[in-house]
Amino acid sequence: MIDSIANTGLKASITDLLTNSGSRDVADYRISYYKLGRRDNTLDSELYDLETPWVESFYGDDTTVDLVERNNLGAGDASSLAPGSTSNLHAVLPQTNIAYAAGVAKIKFVIDKYPLRAAPLTEMGIFIKNPLGYSDEDKPVMAAYALFDNTPYDGVADPQNILIPVQWVLSFVESE
């Protein structure tokens, strides 16, 4: 179990919702995508995306994961988020993969066998769907980020024969 980092995008999205500055549709604030990737460098102070998101070939030709190209939101001017200049690959999180009760959300997905043959995995992110309410297509923003010291399947003899279930638990508590 590792702790994830709540990101600037999460803070900006909830603030936009409370001030009617973002999308007026609460469905746009749902955690709807995730990304897997590899990080080689230290973390930035403000994190809006993975350092090296997986490309399609890492997921494999026969993956069951629904992959879509989306343009992430990142730091805009001093007062808002803004879309980046390039899109990249997002894995779609089915609605049924989120369970929530009593102030805790559990987000579940599975990393299947194929990528584990060769793909390096040291970072993950979950993304809010479309907090600024773009009408053409979703422009997600990263809500939380997790970094591993090592690829989780290091030391496993046959990683291509295992599945890695991920359960990402979100809760909101008072901070100091």
Add this chain to the structure above:
Amino acid sequence: MKGIVEIYKGDELISSSQNLVVDGASEVIVDIFSKATTGIRDNAQLSSILDTSNYTIQALSFGKHSGGYEANLHTSGDWLITSGESQPKLTTAGRPYYYVYHSATAVDIFIKPPADPIAPNPIDRVLALNTNNDFGHNINAIQFSSVLGLTAEEALFAGCYAPSEGIDVALSASNTVASGIPATNHKSEYNLNSSMDRNGFINITTGTDAYGKFVTSANTDASTTGEVSYMTKMNGFDLNFLELYGGVYHIGLWALDLDETLQNSGIPPYSNVLATPTKRFKLFAKKTLTSSLTGKDRFGLDNTTGTNPERDLYIIWRVIF
């Protein structure tokens, strides 16, 4: 996530401290980020449930510990009762009024502090348990006595805000009718502005004027700072009245309780209906004080300075994500 409650007397900051975020806040925010929309999106009647206004902070309330609802003006002992009458005198010249007395001097009214303060807890769902009403805080019974089915006397004991038509308050050193006691007509700004419902919730309104209202604002860089502010401002008349009913030891910040509101009032949109409220609220955060917010040590207590701007109470509640 945290909240800072700032209290101003006029322009002077007299207190700034952190609130307690309760479980209701986590529930509201998790709901936002995980709300399932299947079956709702395509239903024209139900789709209004997904409007973000149903997931925001919508009300503020004031309260005290449970023992505070059995003392001061909640009981008959502190009312002026005219000889030969068994209840507080309620009307004169067509206008309700009452006198408040204490055995000390008129300007040194003693408000009995609550006997049973209880520390706030993150699992709290109300400001205080075992109050004289279902809401755990001060209600607005005098303004809405008829819809609450209360007699005028019952409403006066329930409290805790002056009606919009006004009520005379005189601070007297005696509990007998005395001539020459200066009485000032008190009107609650919250009732004058039609911002408080019968259950004591100050419903959020648009605009930036917080006087007798509950409003929100955010700087243009709110997305970066993650800070949203909620504000209310009350004058000396509301301060006096709340203090005479035992003071204010709890302040509550409330979000809409969508599930409860759906069950009780059907689908949105929901407007602010004060006499027969349609909205149900979920406690988001609370601030508990060790001395009364409206206490005379902070604001004085008299019947002549109700409209003195230097004595206005201004609350800014900064919620920071």
